[in-house]
Amino acid sequence: MLDLFTIFSKGGIVLWYFQSTSQIFTPSVNALIRSVILQERTGNHSYEHDSLRLQYKLDNEFELIFVVAYQKILQLSYVDKFLNDIHLEFRDRFKNELQSSQWFSDYTFKKSYDNILVAAENWGKAQAKLPKQMRTFDESFKSKKTVASMIERKDDKDNKKQEGKCLFTLVGKKKKGTNGTDDDLISSQEVLQVEAPKPVQNVNGDVFEDPLMMNRIKLAQKFSGQKKKADKQKSPKPEKAGKKPRVWELGGTNKDLATLERTKDKPEDEGDYIGADTTLIGKMKGGIQDLEVESDSVEESDEVEEIVEVNKSPVQKKSGGMLSMFKSLVGNKSLKHEDMLPVLDKLKDHLIAKNVASDIATKLCDSVATKLEGKILGTFESVANTVKATLTEALVQILSPKRRVDILRDAFEAKKHGRPYVMAFCGVNGVGKSTNLAKICFWLIENNFRVLIAACDTFRAGAVEQLRTHMRHLNALHPAEKHDNQTMVQLYEKGYGKDAAGIAMEAIRFAKESRFDIVLVDTAGRMQDNEPLMRALTKLIRVNEPDLVLFVGEALVGNEAVDQLVKFNQALADYSSSNDPHIIDGIVLTKFDTIDDKVGAAISMTYITGQPIVFVGTGQTYTDLKSLNAKAVVHALMK
Incomplete structure (x- = not known):
């Protein structure tokens, strides 16, 4: 049943393996x-690759990895x-024989x-x-209850019975009719006593009446012939006031527009020239600077908490720091979960x-536990x-990209081959894609x-x-006369309501003919659940094959980030007819x-995603663009 079993060290040395088929398992x-x-995702002990399922176990004491591979349909x-x-x-053989430099056959x-x-x-x-065995009493919900919660007192029973009583009772005796039958069950002299329902307050403090009790009152009044009395009198609706014109505190007329106009960069005679802030020029040459994250939080102190046991109940002394209550010295022993x-x-x-x-926090902590156990x-x-240091290393490893995204290098390479370098931006509404x-x-x-x-x-x-406004600003910062009369930025647009994939294809073709270096x-x-728009995005990427697909996401989101990225990647994979679909390459x-x-x-x-964060937006000007510094981010995260 098992196709492969191998034992190797974390240094990459294969100690023993057994293979039952001729399949090549090296890529898996x-x-x-x-x-x-390497990406600190060891919380889940199973991994699927192509048609195989690989299960593994870590030995942290001797730094060994045990891997089993079999067909995932089994x-x-x-x-x-x-x-x-x-x-x-x-482990026994490794400890007894290999440490003494003796090898076994x-x-x-x-x-x-x-x-x-x-x-x-055979066990399986x-x-x-x-x-299937029934669960034991210890596994049941009832075993979790305390003894005090299961004790029933006489007062509690009386209260429950009183609450469940019918709130109206008939006073009097049945009266026989003239023919000896029970025709007249209730005479006019008999009195029907009804207990008024007590008002109930909800969480917000609003008072309302129980509809069941009100229905019982209606039934009793019907039998007694009494007329229903309204509990509340409806107040007459106030007459709808007509719409009144708004009066501005600082009102003005058209003659005041000249003094109120304060636009600094408005077009002159509707031309393309815009007076721009020239102090931004020259600040973004070369690579992008790293992000610096500052935190005002106080770092946790390294004081060790003393735990004193009194009557077998730990009494903890308060001290500063996030983890100080759990710190205890451990000497030369194996670390347990x-x-x-x-x-x-x-x-x-x-x-x-x-x-x-x-979910990500839980998986990270499970991965750290797996890595440190033993x-x-x-x-x-x-x-x-030890746990904090291991988690810090894991976070740095996750933020460190598996591959380096060097846009300048790739753009120069594409320019040598005579084609433009294409970057596509996608994401949900309002995250700042255009900016x-x-x-x-x-x-x-x-x-x-x-x-x-x-x-x-x-x-x-x-x-x-x-985008047209941004184009004018950018061309004002880098005029054409300074670059051989070539416009540095140009907008390719076909208006609204058109096919986005077709516009992108025409733009790439136009860029190649006009010798543009990069197409953005x-x-x-679009929301991740909007299937028609997700299909349209998949079509744009499949037809035009951009060099880089960037997902633009907010730093404000928490759990929503997981749902957005998973569904974007899943949609790009599901709606593409290719066997190797182009999914997200990086994150902004x-x-x-x-x-x-x-x-x-x-x-x-x-x-x-396992993809790197290529850019980080940190403000509202063109120079507020940074690259991610993994160590700075983790330092702020662990404070």
């Missing part, structure tokens, strides 16, 4: 190492038991492997035949408070410091690239006019200047 194992182990329930058993067997361990595999398979078959659990819970709450999505701590190493496209455009023309902006947002009113494609904002994180040290959205986005 390398993908596991690259995408899971449902093998014994793999976890097999990995645990083979792990224990190999492959044949000897092959026998152990076969025996453990057969035992695990036996488990499949067993009927129970030791890390309080620290991990506190760290998870801290990450969620810093805007990390809750590790030997030194005499003066505390659990809290950050203009910032990136300014950075590109600062590095002497001619840029063509393709206005493919044909839905939002004012989208083309916004602005797309319409906007509005980063509005979140202080709550930088968790960066972790959520990179963890979900």
